[in-house]
Amino acid sequence: MKSPIARHLIGVPRSGIRDFFEIVSARKGVISLGIGEPDFVTPWHISEAALFALERGATAYTSNLGILELREEVARYMERFYKVSYDPKTEILITVGVSEALDLAIRALIEPGDEVLYHEPCYVSYAPVVTFAHGKAVAVSTRREDDFRLTRAALEAKVSPRTKVLLLNFPTNPTGAVLPRKDCEEIAAFAIEHDLVVLTDEIYAELTYAGGHVSIASLPGMKERTIFLNGFSKTWAMTGWRIGFACAPPELTEAMMKIHQYTIMCAPTLGQKAAIEALRHGEADAEHMRKDYEKRRNYICASLEEMGIPCHLPKGAFYAFPYIGHFGLSSKDFALNLLDQENVACVPGTAFGSSGEGFIRCAYAANMPNIKEAMSRMARFVGKLRK
Amino acid sequence: MLQIRVMDELLRLLKENALESPRNLAKMLNQSEDAVKARIADYERTGVIRGYQAVVNEDKLDIDRVSAVIEVKITPEREGGYDELANRIGRFPEVDSIYLMSGGFDLLIFVKGRNLKEVAFFVSDKLATIEGVVSTVTHFMLKTYKDSGVLMEAEKERERLGVTP
Numbered sequence: 001m002k003s004p005i006a007r008h009l010i011g012v013p014r015s016g017i018r019d020f021f022e023i024v025s026a027r028k029g030v031i032s033l034g035i036g037e038p039d040f041v042t043p044w045h046i047s048e049a050a051l052f053a054l055e056r057g058a059t060a061y062t063s064n065l066g067i068l069e070l071r072e073e074v075a076r077y078m079e080r081f082y083k084v085s086y087d088p089k090t091e092i093l094i095t096v097g098v099s100e101a102l103d104l105a106i107r108a109l110i111e112p113g114d115e116v117l118y119h120e121p122c123y124v125s126y127a128p129v130v131t132f133a134h135g136k137a138v139a140v141s142t143r144r145e146d147d148f149r150l151t152r153a154a155l156e157a158k159v160s161p162r163t164k165v166l167l168l169n170f171p172t173n174p175t176g177a178v179l180p181r182k183d184c185e186e187i188a189a190f191a192i193e194h195d196l197v198v199l200t201d202e203i204y205a206e207l208t209y210a211g212g213h214v215s216i217a218s219l220p221g222m223k224e225r226t227i228f229l230n231g232f233s234k235t236w237a238m239t240g241w242r243i244g245f246a247c248a249p250p251e252l253t254e255a256m257m258k259i260h261q262y263t264i265m266c267a268p269t270l271g272q273k274a275a276i277e278a279l280r281h282g283e284a285d286a287e288h289m290r291k292d293y294e295k296r297r298n299y300i301c302a303s304l305e306e307m308g309i310p311c312h313l314p315k316g317a318f319y320a321f322p323y324i325g326h327f328g329l330s331s332k333d334f335a336l337n338l339l340d341q342e343n344v345a346c347v348p349g350t351a352f353g354s355s356g357e358g359f360i361r362c363a364y365a366a367n368m369p370n371i372k373e374a375m376s377r378m379a380r381f382v383g384k385l386r387k
Numbered sequence: 388m389l390q391i392r393v394m395d396e397l398l399r400l401l402k403e404n405a406l407e408s409p410r411n412l413a414k415m416l417n418q419s420e421d422a423v424k425a426r427i428a429d430y431e432r433t434g435v436i437r438g439y440q441a442v443v444n445e446d447k448l449d450i451d452r453v454s455a456v457i458e459v460k461i462t463p464e465r466e467g468g469y470d471e472l473a474n475r476i477g478r479f480p481e482v483d484s485i486y487l488m489s490g491g492f493d494l495l496i497f498v499k500g501r502n503l504k505e506v507a508f509f510v511s512d513k514l515a516t517i518e519g520v521v522s523t524v525t526h527f528m529l530k531t532y533k534d535s536g537v538l539m540e541a542e543k544e545r546e547r548l549g550v551t552p
C-alpha cells in the first residue's frame with residue numbers, strides 16, 4: 001500500500017524539540033534548561049477557584065465563544081494592559097491555548113498558496129500550522145547584530161502579491177526580542193501598505209522586563225486588520241489548563257468561531273473558571289513571577305558572559321539565546337555534547353528555524369538552584385572545549 | 388532610621404535564602420559584588436536585618452521540645468505603655484516571639500520549652516507574676532505545617548516534561 005498520509009503533511013519535518021526530548025527522556029539526572037514553561041505551579045488562589053467551581057458542578061459545556069464572564073474579564077484586561085477595546089459579545093473567543101487560536105486564525109484566513117510572513121528564529125508551530133492549511137510560510141530572518149529585532153527592510157525583501165498574513169511574536173520565543181514602539185509603527189505601516197492581516201501572538205507580553213509593551217493592535221488603523229492572541233500558560237503558569245483567547249473584529253472572530261465550534265466545541269470549562277480568577281485577582285502573581293524571572297535572566301546572562309559565551313540581555317519572555325558558533329560545533333552537536341558530558345539540556349537553535357544555527361536556547365523558567373548547577377556544569381564543559 | 392518603603396529585591400532574596408553568596412546576589416541583581424556587600428552591611432548596621440537563622444522542622448528531630456502560644460492581657464504602664472512590659476517579657480530566653488495585638492487580648496507570645504512542665508512553670512511562675520499581667524491563656528502546639536513561609540513537608544517532584552517548545 002502506498003502511504004495513506006496526506007502529502008502536504010509528509011513534507012513537514014518532526015519538531016526538532018521532539019527529537020531532542022526523546023534523547024533527554026532516556027537519561028537520568030538531567031538538569032533541563034529546555035523547558036518552555038514556567039517552573040512555578042499555578043498560583044494557589046487560581047487552582048482553588050477551580051476546585052470551588054468543580055464542587056459546584058462546573059462540569060458541562062460552555063458557550064462556544066467561552067463563558068461570557070471570562071470574555072468580559074478578557075475585555076477589561078485588554079483595555080487595561082494592551083489599550084485596545086474589544087466587545088466581549090462579538091470580538092473575543094476563548095480557545096484551547098494560543099495553540100488552537102493560532103490554528104483557527106490561519107485556517108480562517110489562508111487559501112491554498114496564500115503566503116504568511118513570519119520572523120525566524122521562532123516558536124516551532126508557526127510554519128507547520130500554515131502548511132497544514134495549504135498555505136506557504138515565508139521566513140524573514142532576524143539577526144543577533146540587531147538584537148533579533150524585526151525591521152521593515154527585512155519584511156519588504158520577502159513580501160509578495162500572494163502575502164496575506166504577517167505573523168508576529170513579540171516578546172519572541174526563543175530570542176527574547178521585543179518590539180519597541182517605533183519598530184511597531186513601521187511594521188504597522190508596512191501591513192497597511194500591503195493590505196495584510198496581522199496575527200500577533202503576545203503570549204509573553206507580561207514578561208517584558210523594562211515594561212512598556214506595545215501591542216500592534218493598539219496602533220491607529222490596526223485593530224480592524226489584527227488578530228490578537230494571548231493566553232494564560234505563561235503569565236499565570238497555567239500551561240496544563242489549556243486556555244487562550246483570540247481578539248479580533250466581529251467578522252474575523254465569527255470565522256474562527258465557525259471552525260472552533262465544529263472542531264472543539266468549547267475550551268475546558270474548569271480552565272475557564274480558573275482563568276476568570278487569574279484575571280480578577282492575579283495581577284500581583286504576574287508581577288511576582290516577572291521579578292523572579294528577571295533575576296534568573298540576569299544570573300544566566302552574567303554566567304554565560306563569564307564563560308565567554310556572548311549573550312545579549314533578552315528584553316522579554318524567559319529565554320536566553322546565546323551564540324555558541326565560535327566553538328566550531330553546530331548547535332545540535334553543542335547541545336548533544338553538553339547533554340552527554342554534563343547532563344544539561346538546552347535546545348539547539350535550529351529547532352527554531354535554520355537561522356537559529358549557531359545558537360542554543362536556555363530557558364530561565366527553570367528554578368534558581370537548577371540554573372546555578374546548570375551554569376557551573378556548562379562552564380566546565382566550555383572549559384574543556386577550549387582545550 | 389533607614390527608610391525603606393517597599394522591601395527591595397535584595398532583602399527579598401535574602402529572606403528566601405540568607406546563605407546566598409554576595410557574588411550570586413550581584414549576578415541576579417545585575418550589580419557589582421561590592422555594591423551588594425555594602426548594602427547588606429548597611430542593613431545590618433541600621434538594624435533592618437536583625438539576624439540570620441535556619442528554618443528547622445523540629446518535628447523531624449528526636450528531641451524533647453514543646454511550643455506554646457500564649458494570649459496575654461496586660462494593663463499598660465503609666466510610662467512606657469505596652470512597650471516596656473513587652474520588652475520585659477521578651478527578655479526571657481523561653482520567649483521566641485512576641486506581638487502586640489488588636490482584639491480580645493494584648494500580647495501574643497510564642498514560647499518554647501523542653502516539656503509541658505517547663506512551659507507551665509514559665510507561665511505560672513514567671514509570666515503571670517509580672518506586675519501588669521492580668522491574665523494568660525496558653526495553647527500548646529501539636530504539629531507544625533508551615534513556618535516562616537516554608538511548608539514543612541517537602542513537596543514531591545512535580546511531573547514536567549524534560550524539553551518543551
Ligand SMILES: Cc1ncc(COP(=O)(O)O)c(C=O)c1O
Nearest residue numbers: 097098099123173231233244552
Ligand atoms: C510563542 C508561543 N506561542 C504559543 C505557545 C503555546 O501556548 P499555549 O499553551 O497557550 O497553547 C507557546 C508555548 O510555548 C509559545 O512559546
